[in-house]
Amino acid sequence: MSDKPRLWIARKLSAATEARAARDYDVVLNPEDRLFSREELIAMSGEVDAILPCHSEVFSAEVTGQLSDRLKIIANHSVGVDHCDLAALKARGIVVTNTPDVLSDATAEIAFLLLLGAARRAPEGDRMLRAGNWNSWSPSFMVGQQVTGKRLGIVGMGRVGQVMARRARGFDMEVHYYNRKRLAPELEAGAVFHEDLDDLLAVSEFLSLHCPATPETTGLMNRERLAKLPEGAILVNTARGALVDEEALVEALQSGRLAAAGLDVFRTEPGGNPAFAALDNIFMLPHIGSATRDTRDAMGFRALDNLDAFFAGREPGDRVA
Numbered sequence: 001m002s003d004k005p006r007l008w009i010a011r012k013l014s015a016a017t018e019a020r021a022a023r024d025y026d027v028v029l030n031p032e033d034r035l036f037s038r039e040e041l042i043a044m045s046g047e048v049d050a051i052l053p054c055h056s057e058v059f060s061a062e063v064t065g066q067l068s069d070r071l072k073i074i075a076n077h078s079v080g081v082d083h084c085d086l087a088a089l090k091a092r093g094i095v096v097t098n099t100p101d102v103l104s105d106a107t108a109e110i111a112f113l114l115l116l117g118a119a120r121r122a123p124e125g126d127r128m129l130r131a132g133n134w135n136s137w138s139p140s141f142m143v144g145q146q147v148t149g150k151r152l153g154i155v156g157m158g159r160v161g162q163v164m165a166r167r168a169r170g171f172d173m174e175v176h177y178y179n180r181k182r183l184a185p186e187l188e189a190g191a192v193f194h195e196d197l198d199d200l201l202a203v204s205e206f207l208s209l210h211c212p213a214t215p216e217t218t219g220l221m222n223r224e225r226l227a228k229l230p231e232g233a234i235l236v237n238t239a240r241g242a243l244v245d246e247e248a249l250v251e252a253l254q255s256g257r258l259a260a261a262g263l264d265v266f267r268t269e270p271g272g273n274p275a276f277a278a279l280d281n282i283f284m285l286p287h288i289g290s291a292t293r294d295t296r297d298a299m300g301f302r303a304l305d306n307l308d309a310f311f312a313g314r315e316p317g318d319r320v321a
């Protein structure tokens with residue numbers, strides 16, 4: 001029997017991550033990348049000392065109450081931890097970590113792709129060409145919105161928000177933000193702080209969401225707040241679907257109150273919202289904000305760094321519970 005800690009890697013991770021894990025742990029892998037059921041997840045907690053899950057494995061209070069005492073640590077392969085009931089896990093004495101920083105660039109890239117694509121109607125043009133429907137050209141053909149020189153509002157000026165602000169400056173956008181705390185001037189780098197979310201919304205020709213999903217932020221962009229955005233604004237969400245009232249967003253896009261939206265995250269994942277599919281002015285991606293080779297390796301390694309620290313008796317750097 002191995003004297004190494006037993007680790008379940010709940011989803012198929014990068015080859016480099018799995019190889020490194022196999023060196024230091026007695027690893028249980030999931031080569032088919034199957035999504036385990038709630039019952040299987042609970043049963044697995046009795047077989048291992050540690051789990052390395054993604055945001056697809058849900059540790060609700062109910063699940064947490066049934067986890068085995070053998071399980072000591074959940075080292076998430078995600079920055080978001082809304083799939084974990086942190087209070088319940090803490091009460092059970094199970095350590096929880098996440099993977100901040102390493103996915104900020106990749107996620108901001110996708111946010112900017114959505115912003116540009118939604119503004120310039122890129123998915124619509126792509127669909128037109130694929131369907132063989134590009135039959136004419138005129139000065140009024142597929143006119144979108146210019147990004148350069150416009151105002152971008154950022155909700156949540158954490159790591160991803162700050163990278164997004166830097167990308168936006170490269171496009172000469174004027175950056176405004178709302179955050180629980182005002183940033184230090186060197187991090188703010190000229191961005192305009194709004195103490196009140198509604199004030200930010202009122203000036204945001206583009207709005208990009210970068211805050212975590214918590215009970216306080218769930219439904220943050222509800223009907224009333226969407227209505228506070230300027231006429232013809234564009235909403236981008238790469239954070240979590242729970243932040244947006246999707247029915248209200250559909251209405252705002254249908255009526256043209258909002259010009260477009262770019263979404264990488266949805267209330268229901270996988271699957272998304274079928275009502276969005278009927279709209280031309282929405283650019284959707286299937287939750288791929290952090291999906292680059294570099295970033296996946298970095299996320300896997302960061303999760304393993306946290307496990308290594310824990311099993312060496314040190315405090316994991318990214319402990320969240």
Ligand code: DGY
Binds near residue numbers: 054
């Ligand atoms: C994260 O890390 O939270 C991303 O959404 C991928 O899970």
